[in-house]
Amino acid sequence: MRAIVNISLKQGVLDPQGQAIQNSLSNLGFNNCNNVRTGKQIILDFQDNDEEQVFKETEKMCETLLVNTVIENYDIEIIKEI
Amino acid sequence: MRSGVAIFPGSNCDRDIVVAIKKITPKAPLKLWHKDTEFPNLDLIVIPGGFSFGDYLRCGALAARSPIIRNIKNHVSRGGSLLGICNGFQILIETGILPGSLIRNKNLLFTCKETILEIQNTIKSPFTEGFQIGEQIKIPVAHNEGNYFAPKPLLDELNNxxxxxxxxxxxxxxxxxxxxxxxGSSNDIAGILSPNGKVLGMMPHPERAINSLHGGTDGLRFLTKCIEHIVG
Incomplete structure (x- = not known):
């Protein structure tokens, strides 16, 4: 079973990387996009096949290490068949 | 004064702070490895700068979950002094010993320059006691993620x-x-204290300004005053 953690910066937290990407996009002529935010994805594979258990454990991992909850939001996606 | 320097894989200012402390006090600091869980009670622990664990995941995130951190937290609850410099500050933030967050520099540049720091009106703290309010010291910075960020209520709390x-x-x-x-840090913040004043996290590197060949000795002056007040 696989858990995918998507981490994004909270609204209002400065994302200079996103701004730099947006600048480059606009230099390339992509003027329709007026905001870019970056994030990261962490993929975790588990032996366990108990969806609830895997979700709970991943959530605990997010809160203790994977995510800085001061500035980041996250969501967890469970994939049963890898 | 009994002191120790916590060393993680990727720390690179550990030797510099050891040299600085030896210049000030005859007793050399203990070098503490990140897996050390047994060491004597100390007056001061320094978490030096560098790139602990290669800055993987987030700066300081992995170091903040190392075995030594439990002992460092005990040291703090005993009332010991703790100084985190640069990556050390990032580690203190990740442990939750100091609040807020250190995010990417606003201009996206790794900045290695001298800065002028103004001592603020703080609670009683060995790190500021030796200075007049408004006194200025010149200390260099060298970092990529030193932009102190905190929600407005926390910034107000720190200020008040x-x-x-x-x-x-x-x-x-x-x-x-x-x-x-x-x-680009909020309110121009370069360093913050814990509620009891015994823990300081700062982005600038005092240990890089301890010799006239470094271009200045304000770092030595700063560390000397800190150590004087830690000893009491």
Whole structure:
């Protein structure tokens, strides 16, 4: 079973990387996009096949290490068949 | 004074701070490895700068979950002094010993420049006691994620409780070698204190200004005063 953690910066937290990407996009002529935010994805594979258990454990991992909850939001996606 | 320097894989200012402390006090600091869980009670622990665990995941995130951190937390609850410099500050934030967050520099540049710090009106703290309010010291920074970020209520709390140790200012000594707020940090914050004043996290590197060949000795002056007041 696989858990995918998507981490994004909270609204209002400065994302200079996103701004730099947006600048480059606009230099390339992509003027329709007026905001870019970056994030990261962490993929975790588990032996366990108990969806609830895997979700709970991943959530605990997010809160203790994977995510800085001061500035980041996250969501967890469970994939049963890898 | 009994002191120790916590060393993680990727720390790279550990030797510099050891040299600085040896210049000030005859007793050499203990070098503490990140897996050490047994060491004598100390008066001061320094978490030095560098790139602990290669800055993987987030700066300081993995170091903050190392075995030694439990002992460092015990040291703090015993009332011991703790200084985190640069990556050490990032580690203290990740452990939750100090609040807020250190995010990417606003200009996206790794900035290695001198800065002028102004001592703020703080709660009683060995790290600021030796200075007049408004006194300025010139200390270099070298970092990529030093932009102190906190929600407004926390910034107000730090301000009202006198827990902002120093701010970046333009200062009388300002020239093109000096950067003013090099990372875009909220309220020009360069360093913050814990509620009891015994823990300081700072982005600038005092151990890189301890010899006239470094271009200045304000770092030595700063560390000397800190150690004097830690010893009491």
């Amino acid at each position: 409780e006198g827990r902002i140790a120093f701010k970046y200012v333009k200062g009388s000594d300002f020239d093109n070698k000096v950067a003013y707020n090099p990372n």
